[in-house]
Amino acid sequence: MFRSARHLLASLVILFLSLPAVAQVSVTSGNGEGTVAAPVVPEDLTPDQVDGLVARMSDDQVRALLLERLDAVAEKQAASAADHEDPITEINEIWAEMVASWTHVLTTLPNIFSKQAEAFGNFATTFGSTGVLVLLGLVISVLAIGYVAERLFGYLTRGWHDQSETQTEADLWGAVRYLFRRFCYEIAGLVVFYVVIRAAGRAMLTPDQITYAAPFVFYLIWIPRLGAAVSRFVLAPRKPHFRLVNVDDHWAKYLHRNLIGLLLLIGLTLFVLRFNALNGVTGEDTRIGFWLNAAIHVYIGVIAWTARAGLSQMMLGTDPDRTRFDEEVAHYYPYFAIGVSVVIWLLVEFLVAQNDPAILAVLVHGSHFTTMFWLLIAPALDTLIRGLVRHLQPPMSGEGPLAERAYRSAKRSYIRIGRVVAGLFVVFMIARAWQLDLRHVASAGVGAEVGGAVIEFLLIIAVGYIMNEVVSLWINRRLAKEQTAAEALDEEAGGEGGGAGGSRLATVLPLIRVTAQITIAVIFGLLALGALGINITPLLAGAGVLGLAIGFGAQKLVADIVGGIFFLIDDAFRVGEYVDVGGTMGTVEKISVRSMQLRHHRGPVHTIPYGEIQKLTNFSRDWxxxxxxxxxxxxxxxxxxxxxxxxxxxxxxxxxxxxxxxxxxxxxxxxxxxxxxxxxxxxxxxxxxxxxxxxxxxxxxxxxxxxxxNGIDFARREVRVAIPGLDETDLSEPQKAAVGAAAGEAVNQQVNKP
Structure with missing residues (x-):
């Protein structure tokens, strides 16, 4: 009996815990006289091999093997618990790291000037005092050559630019054409500048000299000049009649100047960090990056706070059909810019506190500045989308209040589609700045990391939303055109009923719209749930059971739906037509999956399920x-x-x-x-x-x-009185008329007597 129990215990240990570890452990026996080593357990044992192994094991060996497996399980659980710390503990640790980082900033504050002097000293040692002057002279010479080439290019092409300005019309498209041509003209000049200085630099400078000169040119000259060209295209500070945004001259000039100053400060920050790294001074030595980065964010806050009126004015735009949401976004945009600046600053400080070399390398290349740029420009993209929709949207179909409502609804659909696309674009650009490929993360599918699942979920929802808006937009435009024509016919009918009604398309389109929206919502909803790792098979099975229950328990509903389908196939009625359904008369105002609504010309609305329609008379068909x-x-x-x-x-x-x-x-x-x-x-x-x-x-x-x-009178009821002998008397015609009138009055009184 004891042997059977021992055999069962060993089998459970080997088969249930089944860890492929093989080790020798020593177990002290109860009398303390020796140790027993756990046997070596091979992998992939068959049941017969397990029986043979157990048969050869002693009780002490079984206990040794069990202790070994239990220790391995305990170590694994302890490691798993260490990876999942309490959120409060993690927050406290993060805060402690950031406080330690800020403390280090204060302690290294006295070293800024000395370490910076050390960096310049190392730079001078690398090239020598004469070499530094030579490098400076060569850089200035290269920049001068590039500038001359750029000015020469401008001189040779000035006629094209001047001609484009004189021929520009004073309207929106004329302003866009002029500003775009000027922007291309400036970019072409910058390209010439870049190509010339690159060629001249390679010819005049050594590779070591280029290593130091390239960051200076890129961060302090190229980026500010490129940003200035973009700012001139958007703000047009000296061309108010060509300005694309809704902002006055004062704020346009203020924003243009300070945007260039901000780019110079950002370029200086990146250049200093790069320069110090090349000369043996790390960020831990001086933490000068902290102070320069803080100055950038303070500068952004000052710009947003000072120009909040101009920024709100610019964000509001000139579209008369703006919503309350648009007005709120415009009002709070300056505060949003300040909040983004603060959040990005805290994010940078958190990442710096981690002291991860890979993250620090990404920060050196300005990924956080790129992120901040796209977050700040996202509301401006919304304003741009509203402006483009206003001028690019197709004209209104039809006339009247119905057509105007449809036109505004279509405009909002275009804007919503543009917002989703712009949001996805901003997300991808931010991910690219942090060297994160969202496509690879999302393609990992169900069961991958949480980030990949969330990204895939959001992408599916975004695509489904865009498809829903596109389908609704197309159907609403067609429906608005059809309903506008039906509305005009109803007005001509004078509200008496019997109008021609809408087309067959206008009748079917609302049902198609509802069906398409439900289909898109169900399909993309299930796909999104699947992306989160939720098993949708029970949902599909439950839907099938629910449909079966509805089929058995709601036969009347099924009859109504099937009857409506055949009525629509037979084209028995259309929206706007005047019909008689079993004595109930009215204009078909609305149809749904199971019923129709009739509006009587005096106002009452009758709802009639399709299954109850035995006979339908249409007064508005053909003629x-x-x-x-x-x-x-x-x-x-x-x-x-x-x-x-x-x-x-x-x-x-x-x-x-x-x-x-x-x-x-x-x-x-x-x-x-x-x-x-x-x-x-x-x-x-x-x-x-x-x-x-x-x-x-x-x-x-x-x-x-x-x-x-033509002297024809309409017949009307009258009373004629015949007086015998009146024509034979000697009375004149006026007297005869007076007698006849008196007699008629007497007859009327007699008739009207109660």
Missing amino acids: VIMKLKFTVPFDTDPNKVKKIFKKIGAEMMEDEVHKDGFLQPFKSQGVFDFDDVGMIIRGKFMAKPGKQFTLRKEIFNRVKAAFRD
Whole structure:
């Protein structure tokens, strides 16, 4: 029995803990007289080999092997716990490192001048006092040669630049063309300058001299001049009539001057750090980088605070359709710039406190300045996007309030798409500055590091959002055009119903939009969850079960949806058409997946599920016949009336305002009926749906005028009193009329007596 227990214990140890470590350990026996070494356990044991090994092991050997495995597990757990420290502890450690770094800054403050003098001394030792002067003279000579070449290039091409300025029109595109040509002109000059000094430097300087001269030229001359060209393109400080941004002359000149000063300070910082490194003085010796970097961030804060009115004015832009969000961004942008400067400064201090050579090498190349640049320019890119959308957006489709709302909605869609694209661009540029390839991180997929999963998640969400906006934008533009035409027809109908309605496309597009948005949201939502490492298979299975439950428990809903699909396939109705559904009449105002809404011309809205529609009558399809009745006295000549109707119909068919509404002209149908007042003569015409009411009003007006001109009265009810013998009396005509009037008044009183 003891042997079986020992056999089972050894098997569990070997198979369950299965670590491929093989070591010899000593275990003191209970009597303290000796040690027992754990046996060597080979890898990839078969069950038969395990049985054979256990059979040869003693109890002490089993205990030794168990202790060895338990110690290995404990060490692994301790290492894992050490890698996952408490967040509060990590924060305290980070703070302690930063405090230690700042303390070191204060302790090395007296060494700044001495160490800097040491750097210059090492530089002088490397080249000698004469060599330093020679190097300085050669650098000045190379710069002079480059400057002369640049001025010569400007002189040879001045005619093109002057001609472009004189031919520029005083509008937006004219300003853009002029500024872009001037910018290209300046960049071409800088390229000539760079090529010439590079060629001259290689010819006149030794490789060691180039090593020292290149950072000076790049950081203190090339970068500030390039930044000045970009600033002149954007701010146009001396060309206010060509300025692209909404800022006055004072702030344009102020920002231009200080941007150049800021670039000079940044270049000086990078050059000093590079110069000290070449001359044997590290950043730990003087910490001069701390003071120069702090000066840069203080300078940024001073610029943003002083020019906050100009920056807000510039960020607000000139677009009249700006939203409250745009106004808030413009108002808080100066404070955002100050906050970004502070955050980047703290980030740099944190990275410096880590004292990692790889990170310090990246900082020396100015990655934090690049990051700060793109973060500060991101809101400016938003202003640029709004300006471009304002001038590049296609013109408004149709007229009226509906078209204006659609136009503004499309503008916001373009702006949102531009914001997402600009945000992705800024993120990629910042990652590039830190030498981080986001594509490789994101392509690692599910199960990779948390950073890769988050990046992949954000990219999927961004792509899905852009696709949703593009689909919605296209559908909304088409829908706005169709609905504007339907709105015009409804106005012509005078609110009486029976309008032509919208097209079939206008009816189907809202359903397509909803379906597309739901599809995009579901697909990209599942992909995004998968990118975070969430298993979406249970979600898909749950959705299938839910769909099955809905199919069994909501048969009426399924019937409504299927009925609506076939109604749309049959093109039985469209949005804007006037229909009768089982006695419920109204204009189709809205359709959904399961029901339609009818708006009665007096205001009530009826919601009717598709499954309840047994018969649908459409009053707005293809053509409409209007029949008009006119009551005239019995002695009226019907042929004369027929000629009048025919003439009115011919005139309206030639009228530019009304001829397009007719399918058949207005004409007489002759005497339709008699009543106790007179003859009823009927006329008819065939018109396009929605045009019939406007044409009917015009026909009534013309018939009334034509009857008046031809001496034809409309029949009206009247009471005639016959007085026997009145015609045989000797009374005059006025007297007979007075008697008749008195008799008529007496009859009226008798009739009206209660």
